[in-house]
Structures are given as C-alpha cells and as structure tokens.
Amino acid sequence: xxxxxxxxxxxxxxxxxxxxxxxxxxxxxxxxxxxxxxxxxxxxxxxxxxxxxxxxxxxxxxxxxxxxxxxxxxxxxxxxxxxxxxxxxxxxxxxxxxxxxxxxxxxxxxxxxxxxxxxxxxxxxxxxxxxxxxxxxxxxxx
Numbered sequence: 001x002x003x004x005x006x007x008x009x010x011x012x013x014x015x016x017x018x019x020x021x022x023x024x025x026x027x028x029x030x031x032x033x034x035x036x037x038x039x040x041x042x043x044x045x046x047x048x049x050x051x052x053x054x055x056x057x058x059x060x061x062x063x064x065x066x067x068x069x070x071x072x073x074x075x076x077x078x079x080x081x082x083x084x085x086x087x088x089x090x091x092x093x094x095x096x097x098x099x100x101x102x103x104x105x106x107x108x109x110x111x112x113x114x115x116x117x118x119x120x121x122x123x124x125x126x127x128x129x130x131x132x133x134x135x136x137x138x139x140x141x142x
Contacts, residue, residue, distance in 0.1 A: 003137065008134055009042040012070055013040050016071065018035070018036055019034070019068070020034050020035075020048065020056060020067070021066065023059065036048055036050070036056075038070075045088075046131065049124050051121060057125060064086050065086060066127075078136075079136060080136045082131045082132075082133070083132060084132030084133065085130055087129070087130040090126055091123075091124075092124035094114070
C-alpha cells in the first residue's frame with residue numbers, strides 16, 4: 001500500500017542509508033547507483049555530501065537531478081523513493097559533516113569520523129535535491 005504524504009516524508013526523515021541513482025550519461029551504461037548518507041527534514045529539501053570531482057558529483061552536476069531510495073525490512077518492508085532537480089550546490093562546511101555524521105553514527109564515534117573525513121575525503125560539496133516525484137509502499141499487509 002502506498003504511503004501518505006506525511007508517512008513518506010516522516011520515513012525519509014529517518015536515518016536510512018539511501019541508494020543514490022543518477023544518469024551517468026555513458027553510452028551502454030545503466031545509471032550510477034551508490035549507497036549514501038543523506039539529510040532530510042519533512043517538507044524541505046534533501047541533501048547529500050560528496051566530493052566535488054567524484055564520479056557521482058560530476059554525474060549529478062551534468063544531469064541536474066538524481067534519486068534517493070530509502071528502505072527497511074522490519075517491522076514491515078517499507079520504502080520511499082524521491083527524485084527531483086538539484087536546487088543548490090555549495091561548499092560543505094565542517095558543520096555539515098558533523099550534522100551528517102551525527103545522524104548515522106553513535107555520538108562517541110562522530111569526532112573520530114569527522115577528523116578522518118576532513119583529512120581524507122578532499123573537497124566536499126553539499127547538493128540539495130527538491131523532492132518532485134515520490135514512490136512509496138509499506139508491504140506490511142502481505
């Protein structure tokens with residue numbers, strides 16, 4: 001059964017690992033699909049962080065849009081997919097990195113991750129997606 005707008009936005013606001021898909025614009029190739037951390041607050045735009053010159057960063061810049069798919073298996077099988085245009089791209093700040101790491105990691109691991117990522121991930125950007133098309137379902141009634 002499809003989720004209501006409120007249910008799908010609330011689900012996307014939970015800290016799931018998403019699958020990001022973007023048209024890589026390579027002849028004979030399927031879209032680039034990779035796991036990614038993301039941030040979303042109900043009613044707003046979703047955002048990700050990635051390397052400015054990473055394969056996904058370059059593909060998103062060229063395509064101008066991408067999709068995120070979040071899912072879970074328990075207590076019921078549920079998923080939300082959102083697709084839309086890029087509405088902003090800008091430099092990632094240390095505050096962005098802390099916010100994203102805090103969403104996914106236990107508090108005691110955030111500082112070490114932020115330190116490592118700051119040293120090893122190179123120049124990062126924040127890319128904002130405006131949700132335009134949604135697909136969702138809860139298969140809990142099966």
